[in-house]
Amino acid sequence: MKNSSFLGELIASIIDRGSSFSAFRDDRSIDKLCADLLSSKGEVSSRKIGSAVLTRYQELDGEDRRAFFQLLCSQMDLDIAALSNAVTAYGGDRSVKNLAALSAAAEAPRQELLRRLNHVPGATSALVNMRKDLLDLLPDNPELKRIDLDFSHLFVSWFNRGFLVIRPISWQSPANILAKIIQYEAVHAIADWDDLRRRLQPDDRRCFAFFHPAMPDEPLVFVEVALCRGIPGSVQDVLQDERSELDREEVDTAVFYSISNCQQGLRGISFGNFLIKQVVADLSVQLPHLKTFVTLSPLPGFADWLSGEQSPVSQDYVDTLQRSAIAKSDNSDSELLVSHNNQLRGLAAKYLLGAKREDGTPLDPVARFHLSNGASVLELHGLADTSPNGLQHSFGVMVNYHYDMDKVESQHEAFAQSGEVGASKPVSQLARSKVPADMRRSVEKEVS
Amino acid sequence: MKNSSFLGELIASIIDRGSSFSAFRDDRSIDKLCADLLSSKGEVSSRKIGSAVLTRYQELDGEDRRAFFQLLCSQMDLDIAALSNAVTAYGGDRSVKNLAALSAAAEAPRQELLRRLNHVPGATSALVNMRKDLLDLLPDNPELKRIDLDFSHLFVSWFNRGFLVIRPISWQSPANILAKIIQYEAVHAIADWDDLRRRLQPDDRRCFAFFHPAMPDEPLVFVEVALCRGIPGSVQDVLQDERSELDREEVDTAVFYSISNCQQGLRGISFGNFLIKQVVADLSVQLPHLKTFVTLSPLPGFADWLSGEQSPVSQDYVDTLQRSAIAKSDNSDSELLVSHNNQLRGLAAKYLLGAKREDGTPLDPVARFHLSNGASVLELHGLADTSPNGLQHSFGVMVNYHYDMDKVESQHEAFAQSGEVGASKPVSQLARSKVPADMRRSVEKEVS
Amino acid sequence: MKNSSFLGELIASIIDRGSSFSAFRDDRSIDKLCADLLSSKGEVSSRKIGSAVLTRYQELDGEDRRAFFQLLCSQMDLDIAALSNAVTAYGGDRSVKNLAALSAAAEAPRQELLRRLNHVPGATSALVNMRKDLLDLLPDNPELKRIDLDFSHLFVSWFNRGFLVIRPISWQSPANILAKIIQYEAVHAIADWDDLRRRLQPDDRRCFAFFHPAMPDEPLVFVEVALCRGIPGSVQDVLQDERSELDREEVDTAVFYSISNCQQGLRGISFGNFLIKQVVADLSVQLPHLKTFVTLSPLPGFADWLSGEQSPVSQDYVDTLQRSAIAKSDNSDSELLVSHNNQLRGLAAKYLLGAKREDGTPLDPVARFHLSNGASVLELHGLADTSPNGLQHSFGVMVNYHYDMDKVESQHEAFAQSGEVGASKPVSQLARSKVPADMRRSVEKEVS
């Protein structure tokens, strides 16, 4: 490998500025500051004003932030009359000049405002957090979605895949980054630094994250990987405290057991799919012994579906399952979940392969994510996540989605075009198994 | 200073991918590949197709590249009817949905194509080079300016100041970067590696460049700085082979004697102004002894102006000057340029302060750049650049533009609003000096 | 600053090998392996055998390790007859050849053995740990001190000040390094990662460590620094959970409140003095506002001395103090310690300035360290360390040693030559204060 460390230098300077901008105070109102920023022509004052806007914004309380967004919404909106004229003009004379005018008129001034705010060193992270505030306000202030169109448009450009950097996260990584991994883990909570260490330090445990160079101390999304011999039957196996580390030669399977998005302000600007495939590619090169790449994933909507209208089983049965789940999560053993392992796997198979949203895509959000990435359903495991959360939402069932890089393209296409869900033969058979009469709902619905 | 080297790691992975993308070949025509890229939904195939497009593009000859741009122009243009409808719909019902539709309709599909091409690792540099080709075609194919609007729009977002990284360039920098400094130097050519070493290695010589993390081995713009005691009277002083290095305590003046843009494909996406001010800020912190920050700049339009209609002197006089300049650049001494030093400075002052374009801005492009950055004209030097180039275009005259950080804001504003050019008293007086009768043009034009 | 990141590269390869050597197994006995290593001439086999020795050593239990050291002691000792002959030969003919032979004969073969073991990548750390084992055995096996002479001789060369690297330790440092900081802190125990974060993350808290490039993930010694306004009166003030961070402009005092040696195997190869002075130098450059550099140090021998023969107070009084200390460390308030604050400071001053070892140096080990570094006693604080440890050994008293870089040289010389202890006027006066009659020992001993 021929390489250079010039980037080391290059990045040393990024480090110095870090992820947070230098606060700058200014007496003008935030409205006035925004207006001045937009009309400013000097880049020095522009950065000062930008810094003042961001500083001021951070000091605003919730209501004032809402007012700020309202300002962006009402006073920096598209001028529809101007746009209409520009369209007409361009329709009449398709000159470059008219096209440029049209393009300018088609963009709300707040977009340029956001772009100028991003001139401030460290602003990118502040703007991502600003969008998080905005997203929180949307349910009660749907008109603000207009602004979010501009945030999204810019973020799609700024967080273009070509600018993202994949980094291994290890026990040698900086503590400030690791503290954020603990904070952002969304699937299987990390109890403390010892728990984290168990997930990072052994050679058969890996973690990878995407970063953006302008937010060097903020991971965007990360995935935790267990290198195993065969597919483990439960997340408890993966996360147990005492286990003997596997040698590199022994491992044949990489299990993605947790994927977490870190930045709420980047919702909808998806990277998870890129990350998994990049990790598959990187691990394949590093560890040629690896043959199988699977997830170990929850079925977050399974319990709800079993209680709902589409359920193939009676509410009585679901109630029994729930009591059993609660008992189990109290650490007492639960015979029912154990003895009904196969029934639960069968129901989960029906859920995964049969339960759909109106648009024909799977009801389960995790399933939608992996299947639309081109993965297929490989196997189901009962009592595979016996945490309270896992029992409550999935009755402990977990699923392996299979990333077979030779097939992801075609499976993705099949899924995208016809909603076809790839599944292994055993899981397909499970999905077709009969629900025993005593568990059956009066009006049974069978997966076709 | 508290810092981290995590970015070192982070960037190590950028390094590995370098600035150039992995070639990928595919039999489809480039038209088909572009269409497929736009309609692709899987990101794996998307990156493969993107890579195939870029690979194919690089193999095209000039005429086929023109055809490719024509394709972007004609087949991926704005759909004006659809946009018109979207404007009408939004005019009628200002819903978020209609706004989103309008925004989508207002963007030519080729913009999304370029965004997808940039998913390919190393693509950014390839796209910058693609725009260079495009700019070369514009004079003869003005309709292609439509496409350039999209390139520019994206580049402004991608090369946002917030994403640029300033790096000192030194004799410790990687040779591949330094080879590019030699190549890109546009003002005072660097003869060879020894010449480069003289400009980088001494402690009283500095160089800084902007980089973009996605193009880690391509400088975007760089500036060369000489740390001096007082303002040097000529670039020969600055660049002489044998000179004794100054101690840090002795220097009081930083002289920016060369600023070069490196990427023709980024024309109009200006960074030079940011760079100078950032360097002023950084050097001020590192070397508190520094009191004065000036350029030592050419007047590239001076000789032409003296020969033109606006000239205050006779063509005979200009011819004499030119003969004298040629003599001088043949290394023979030239009495005229020496004896007319003051006349030349006076004429140059008239040129800088008085010669304007139609829009009221200075005729000289370098003057426009620095004055619009908020610098002022501080001093003029005769026989200050005796290279053939310097004698031919500027009759050897050079100018110091003064970056006084306490005044750049106000001077920038004054210049932007009223075209007012800041100048020191001596230079203003020079500009008002009478042209001797024997040099004068029959119809004299005096600077007001 | 002109710099290079080439070392980044250079060090990347050190990282890869890490601090631990690759295990290599070999069936030969460790005695045979050592003999073969010494006689080996090929460096490949040499590294393999060396690795096998280190691997084997690590698997030995305590008794077998003792046997290994006995082997080094008896079979790889100086050949006194040969040496005697070499001395005689050299005495007769002072040729270079004879001198070389003498030098060779004056070195025990085990020294060459250790040098060859260190050819193995990662061996340095293993050898430091080996010496730790050896030091543990010395009290019961004093003859092994012979071997320690060789370890020490080599370590003094290997850990020459010129090879040590100072590094800031921050919340951005790698977690594996920080885990070791927690582990090695020897003065004020670090409770957990949150405690560590409070000591590292605020801008007015700093930490620095020495590293050796061959042991990149093992700190050798580190010091924790609080940047304060004025000198804090207690370590509780320094370590409190809730406090407001000071701005850089506000701080005028750097307080070294904890210094810990990390490697027991490097006992006697002192670096702490270098470290403190380097940190003083570095902080002075970074934060020119800093005027005062002091420690906040325990008096670990104070309580013992008060109970001993040299004590100026009665055993009754000491008993009362001890009961009071126990009460206080039970978190109940202790009036006596509060009301006797001044008496305790006076006694501590007598202890510090008057209590001596036979060789005339201060009885207190921490005092010996700082005073021999050229520091002076600046101030004493009562109830300044109310941890159980602090109350038990120092009755809560702490001392500021003052590092005045203009005086450390002369104070060091005075201390080294005449045992003169530098002290501020207030502390000197305190040391001369009379012990109240009711606390006095029957046979009073007054500090002169």
Add this chain to the structure above:
Amino acid sequence: MKNSSFLGELIASIIDRGSSFSAFRDDRSIDKLCADLLSSKGEVSSRKIGSAVLTRYQELDGEDRRAFFQLLCSQMDLDIAALSNAVTAYGGDRSVKNLAALSAAAEAPRQELLRRLNHVPGATSALVNMRKDLLDLLPDNPELKRIDLDFSHLFVSWFNRGFLVIRPISWQSPANILAKIIQYEAVHAIADWDDLRRRLQPDDRRCFAFFHPAMPDEPLVFVEVALCRGIPGSVQDVLQDERSELDREEVDTAVFYSISNCQQGLRGISFGNFLIKQVVADLSVQLPHLKTFVTLSPLPGFADWLSGEQSPVSQDYVDTLQRSAIAKSDNSDSELLVSHNNQLRGLAAKYLLGAKREDGTPLDPVARFHLSNGASVLELHGLADTSPNGLQHSFGVMVNYHYDMDKVESQHEAFAQSGEVGASKPVSQLARSKVPADMRRSVEKEVS
């Protein structure tokens, strides 16, 4: 790969101090400074005095440097009487105390002086240069070899293999390092930066160097490697300007065509053997296609041997060869060398396998180096180095030494113990070929 960039940080501080120490001036004589350094107990003054000694030394002219070494020789020599007493004392009472005293007495005080000088940041490089001066003086001042024993003793410890770091040298390496590669290349001179670039930039050309962390910008030894398909027949093939780069899949042979020691002051502290084997190991991992590792080496003593007493050929024949070599190096073609290709190879085989020094080792220094490393003679090539140098000393013949890692151990042992030279069958046969009668020396000496 799990890794850390902490070392990046760690090393950043090394960089800052660089390889050169800060000059410090002091009025004392160098004799007095050295005496004061030895008696100093404070490490601050110690570093100042040390810096003053090094600064003063660098300003001395040749004669004064000789005087300085004489001082070390005479006034800081071993005290033989004291040593003799210490030996007697230890002979009488083998106590640890006596052993420690003996060890101290067995070391000349100048060794401690050098150790203290090395406390100065950047001193290591200065001390290496100091030894270079010393080595230059040895031929005329043989008594100074006494001092060199101490330099060597320390350097062996300081430059222990465990502390050396291997680094790839590439076109991305810092220019200051590359400038030193140009300067230090000792086998096939590098004409200029373009020549260097041709040796570094192509993917089938590699270069590796050893560094010591205390001399980060000084390579110690480096090797240049050409990755080839098969073994090239000449160095002209390797170094030709225009050639097409090989793909990684095509290469099967790594050719070490140049090995240069960089630091004359480290003569005898050999690293070249470690470097070659490390590079073989590293390349084997990176490029599993590589099957053969050979050098392409000169025979620097061949021509001399042919002219000497041991020569199997007549002086007439050698004279003819020499004339032919001079003709060839004048770029005219030389029929003789071409037509006598096989004779020359035969003679070279006799030289390599048969010509010995008194101690039984090969006469050729390059052969001694590689054969004692465990390599064997694989092949000989005529007209393989047609540079003036190559023609003059080797009549253009070059040799491939073969590094077969499965055999280096045993071949090394065989060579070390019995002087046995490993050679391929073809070369062995060549060595036994008859010298034609017309070329033969009157008293022929045949290789047995």
